[in-house]
Amino acid sequence: MKIWQPFTQEKTTATPLKIVRGEGVYLFDERGKRYLDMISSWWTNILGHGNGEVAEAIYRQARILEHVIFAGFTHSPAEKLCHELAKFLPKNLECFFFSDDxxxxVEIAIKMAYQYFVNLNKQKRNIYINLAGGYHGDTLGAMSAAGNHSRYHATFSEFFFETFSIDFPHSSQDEAVAIEKLKIFLKQNNERVCALIVEPLVQGASGMKMYRHEFLDQIVCEARKYEIIVIFDEVMTGFFRLGTMFAIDQCVEKPDIICLSKGLTGGFLPLALTVANCKIYNAFLSDDWRRAFLHGHSYTANPIACAAAIQTIEILQREEIQQNIGKIIRGHEINLQKLDHIFHKRQCGTIAAFEVESTEKARIIAKKALQNSIILRPIGRTIYFMPPYCTTVENLKYVYKKIRQYI
Ligand SMILES: Cc1ncc(COP(=O)(O)O)c(C=O)c1O
Structure with a gap:
């Protein structure tokens, strides 16, 4: 029997560490050794592990209604969750479509944008614009939308649909050049462009690459000139990861569609939402069934996952969590300053990142960190911290102290 791990070269990888329990910022292995989870377990466990209140909410919901088909039926947890989320979203984002991850x-956002133009009987639009280096997931559409720059998906590139990649800006000069190139592309091809998709402000999986909201605002404005659908993939940036509920809150220009998942249920259960504006929703209303959005998954809007999400959102708003998010942000600022002999220190909200000389060095640091009970997962030569919001100032101090020693 083999259990085949995700994103893992099975031939060369070490035996996976068996985790038996989680509590707060810690994970515990079979021998009782505890580890600081500095990556919130692939960015999902924003409240830390084993949150009792979310667990209780799950239990309560499981006793009432564990699941029901979501086409032709609805339930209170789904309705309440959308109602709660709507309070944080721009007014125009009010049409909620559920899925699982x-x-x-993202796949749903891509399909919605395409069918929007089909339903309007407009000229066929099938080019997607992305920001070079972005990551939107591993299904075919999500890989395609990210374009040919991805370090992960080259094997499948022959299946990809057509995209145009905006150069990632490393400086204000780069920004001007990238926007100029975008303008030229749009002038010639705008009638074929369906959507612009970006990870707003921070590109996660490509190595915590951060960019200015002014740049994002500008590219959105360019897209708007040609009625291109704007999609913000906030799967990683959502739920206070960048200090505000959503990255949207730091931008002037708002999208037509936002994608949410990961932190949504506090890391307890898979759940996702694609939230669109009414302009898109209305384009699917018709007497013709084929104009409906014919997409759905067996576990769409699972009530137990919705209950976990409602509880997570309630907890996130509490004073103590908000204060701790502030402490983590300041903790990164102070500790990053003390780090020498590294490259390109950067921070956005609760994410801090820097580069070391090589991928090999990053791997060695992660290995040493694990020996010292710290879980890191470098991306190439990028080391980053994305801690759960229950992380203390002392936890952060310890992690940075160890990193300084390794470097
Ligand atoms: C920005 C972004 N979009 C989409 C995804 C895909 O999410 P999932 O792994 O839940 O399919 C990720 C995962 O890391 C992500 O960071």
């Missing part, structure tokens, strides 16, 4: 949230 970040990739499917």
């Amino acid at each position: 970040g990739s499917t949230a």
Whole structure:
């Protein structure tokens, strides 16, 4: 029997560490050794592990209604969750489509944008614009939308649909050049462009690459000139990861569609939402069934997952969590300053990142960190921290102290 791990070269990888329990910022292995989870377990466990209140909410919901088909039926947890989320979203984002994970949230956004133009009987639009290096998930559409720059998906590139990649800006000069190139592309091809898709402000999986909201605002404005659908993939950036509920809150220009997942249920259960504006929703209303959005998954809007999400959102708003998010942000600022002999220190909200000389060095640091009970997962030569919001100032101090020693 083999259990085949995700994103893992099975031939060369070490035996996976068996985790038996989680509590707060810690995970515990079979021998009782505890580890600081500095990556919130692939960015999902924003409240930390084993949150009792979310567990209780799950239990309560499981006793009432565990699941029901979501076409032709609805339930209170789904309705309440959308109602709660709507309070944080721009007014125009009010049409909620459920699915199960970040990739499917993106897949749905891509399909919605395409069918929007089909339903309007407009000229066929099938080119997607992305920001070079972005990552939107591993399903075919999500891989395609990210374009040919991805370090992960080259094997499948022959299946990809057509995209145009905006150069990632490393400086204000780069920004001007990238926007100029975008303008030229749009002038010639705008009638074929369906959507612009970006990870707003921070590109996660490509190595915590951060960019200015002014740049994002500008590219959105360019897209708007040609009625291109704007999709923000907030699967990683959502739920206070960048200090505000959503990255949207730091931008002037708002999208037509937002994709949410990961932190949505506090890391308890898979759940995702693709939230669109009414302009898109209305384009699917018709007497013709084929104009409906013919997409759905067996576990769409699972009531137990919705209950976990409602509880997570309630907890996130509490004073103590908000204060701790502030402490983590300041903790990164102070500790990053003390880090020498590294490259390109950067921070956005609760994410801090820097580069070391090589991928090999990053791997060695992660290995040493694990020996010292710290879980990191470098991306190439990028080391980053994306801690759960229950992380203390002392936890952060310890992690940075160890990193300084390794470097
Ligand atoms: C920005 C972004 N979009 C989409 C995804 C895909 O999410 P999932 O792994 O839940 O399919 C990820 C995953 O890391 C992500 O960071």
